[in-house]
Amino acid sequence: MATVNSTPSAHDRINELTEEIKIRSTPFRRLLDEIGRVIVGQRQLIHRMQVGLLTNGHLLIEGVPGLAKTTAVACLAKGISTDFQRIQFTPDLLPADLIGTQIYRPQQQDFAIQKGPIFSNLILADEINRAPAKVQSALLEAMQERQVTIGHHTYKLEEPFLVMATQNPIEQEGTYPLPEAQMDRFMLKVLVGHPTRDEEIQILERMSKTKTSMEVNPTLSPEEILRARDLVDQIYVDEKVRDYIVDLVMATRDPGAYRLPLADLIQYGVSPRATISLTLAAKANAFLCGRGYVVPGDVKEIAPDVLRHRLIVTYEAEAEEKTSDDVVRSILDHVAVP
Structure with missing residues (x-):
């Protein structure tokens, strides 16, 4: 007698995650x-x-x-x-103005910690x-x-x-x-x-008034943010989307491999930290959109903010008044979207 497999499929798990994210992301939209x-x-x-x-x-x-x-x-x-x-x-x-310092207390003959504003x-x-x-x-x-x-x-x-x-x-x-x-x-x-x-x-x-309102009603607690991070970690990234992220990063290091005429404009491509950050930021964007999975649009939307400060352009690019934003935009326009 054949047994019925009751294990939920990956598709079912993504749907369940999406439903939970729709609820958990509502306070962020508020x-x-x-x-x-x-x-x-x-x-x-x-x-x-x-x-x-x-x-x-x-x-x-x-x-x-x-x-x-x-x-x-x-x-x-x-x-x-x-x-x-x-x-x-x-x-x-x-540095002590930022992180704090030790203050000597003569009566107790010991040092007390004065924490700085970084806390x-x-x-x-x-x-x-x-x-x-x-x-x-x-x-x-x-x-x-x-x-x-x-x-x-x-x-x-x-x-x-x-x-x-x-x-x-x-x-x-x-x-x-x-x-x-x-x-x-x-x-x-x-x-x-x-x-x-x-x-x-x-x-x-x-x-344009002498007194303006700065009242913002609390919609989130720190605990809710930490719980939301756990859901962000579970968001599904398809293999094709993962490859797209890696292609964008690799195109900054070896543009010729992607038939991009940018080799003379790029001095240093982005680091592996950019790959991690781009993936995490795309997941967060999906969460804020109420989805349990990443689409290429999430990657494309957040990529300029992740890559612009990590990509170093050459003197030739500066002479041509090309910025890292121009290079990133060109990469996003030419690398195939899955």
């Missing part, structure tokens, strides 16, 4: 709308911050002052009922490239290891932990461009542009 009541536009920036939260990755934000970068992070912190610290990076900033859930490192290398290294060590060492004691940073670092263009005086090895530690580099004309009118109507 958060986007909630922040939208305060901030006009910048939905891509807020979306990318949510991707960072879901993937345990950090963001490097580049944009001129006045584009609501600080406000966006503050609203995000309010929306998930968690701590937020803004740290202004300056040339005289010291928070959401960190805005404003103008990170204005601080010297030691401070940048202290921040990036905390980002990578999720811990801080003060004296002989090591302290774990509480999850979720997201660093959003803003950067001024390197042409401005008094800046220290981040080395490529440090740039690679950021999962995403997001370019923040000016609002459209209609958005500018909305900003004028909403913000």
